[in-house]
Amino acid sequence: MTRALAMISGGLDSILSAKLIKDQGIEVIGICFKSYFFDEENAKRMTEQIGIPLEVVDFSVEHFEMVKDPKNGWGKNMNPCIDCHAMMMRYSGELIKKFNADFIITGEVLNQRPMSQNRQALNKVRKESGFKDIILRPLCAKNLDETEMEKSGLVDREKLLDISGRSRKVQMELAEKWGIKDYPSPAGGCRLTEPNYSLRLKESLERNGDVSPKEIELLRFGRHFVSENGCKIIATRTKDEGDRIKNVLTKEDLVLYPTSHNGAMIVISGKYNEEDKELAAKIAGRYCKGKDLDEVEISYGKFGCKFEGTLKVKPASEDEINKYIIQGK
Numbered sequence: 001m002t003r004a005l006a007m008i009s010g011g012l013d014s015i016l017s018a019k020l021i022k023d024q025g026i027e028v029i030g031i032c033f034k035s036y037f038f039d040e041e042n043a044k045r046m047t048e049q050i051g052i053p054l055e056v057v058d059f060s061v062e063h064f065e066m067v068k069d070p071k072n073g074w075g076k077n078m079n080p081c082i083d084c085h086a087m088m089m090r091y092s093g094e095l096i097k098k099f100n101a102d103f104i105i106t107g108e109v110l111n112q113r114p115m116s117q118n119r120q121a122l123n124k125v126r127k128e129s130g131f132k133d134i135i136l137r138p139l140c141a142k143n144l145d146e147t148e149m150e151k152s153g154l155v156d157r158e159k160l161l162d163i164s165g166r167s168r169k170v171q172m173e174l175a176e177k178w179g180i181k182d183y184p185s186p187a188g189g190c191r192l193t194e195p196n197y198s199l200r201l202k203e204s205l206e207r208n209g210d211v212s213p214k215e216i217e218l219l220r221f222g223r224h225f226v227s228e229n230g231c232k233i234i235a236t237r238t239k240d241e242g243d244r245i246k247n248v249l250t251k252e253d254l255v256l257y258p259t260s261h262n263g264a265m266i267v268i269s270g271k272y273n274e275e276d277k278e279l280a281a282k283i284a285g286r287y288c289k290g291k292d293l294d295e296v297e298i299s300y301g302k303f304g305c306k307f308e309g310t311l312k313v314k315p316a317s318e319d320e321i322n323k324y325i326i327q328g329k
């Protein structure tokens, strides 16, 4: 039986391309990738809807090395889509033998994304993957040169599609027809496409030269500030965010809470001095109910331990917040 490995991003297009091939009577096995910037949850949910198995590949370390300095550059944010796609294809190609598969399919659509899915980029990704002759793009195959899989009759070209451009009309009609629901937006799930996240990642890389997996996790939460000494201070925004960040914190991290008023939890992760602690307390003051007062009380201690002490500070002014916060204009 002919067997294909389908690269599943977790979005709609990759699942449609897998379904299109499955409906030709070809056995399809989903492959999805896990990194510091995206996980397998959407892919799991989507593959269940079309009834195909899913293999999860964790390539976090190698992927992050590429993200720092991608050969083909970044997109609008810190998303190196051309290199990322090529890396995923290369990994998929290396799994061909393990699964005794014949070819790889992807959900790419010609001209859907100006930088990473124009004709030149699609060719580049194919070539750089090292497996150019076994890659099929079912959703736009009729706009591309015929592949070996089509020429040899493994795949019926007539049943492939010729989608092109940014409109999602055909994809949404197919989803409706096949009963595929609850799919994320294109690129949804990849934090590298988020402007604020990308800005924080870039800042951390420039400041430290490198970023640990824990620091990468922390980039997801709250408002981020950097003191003049280069100390990172994070202000959580909601209770839910405060609860989730606790899964990442360790006893090395300092946490600060307003004790005179209700307010957000503040975190210092990494090295700090007294000046940094004072700034973090002022930020805590700014995001508590006493923000307009002359003085608020902020307690601090290592995460998971008793408070070590209390500071009385004037809440940070708007100018101070703007001076230290990391965010886009």
Ligand code: SF4
Pocket (backbone or CB within 6 Å): 038, 079, 080, 081, 082, 084, 085, 187, 190, 191, 192, 193
């Ligand atoms: S959007 Fe993210 S996961 Fe998708 S190709 Fe680009 S960098 Fe990779």
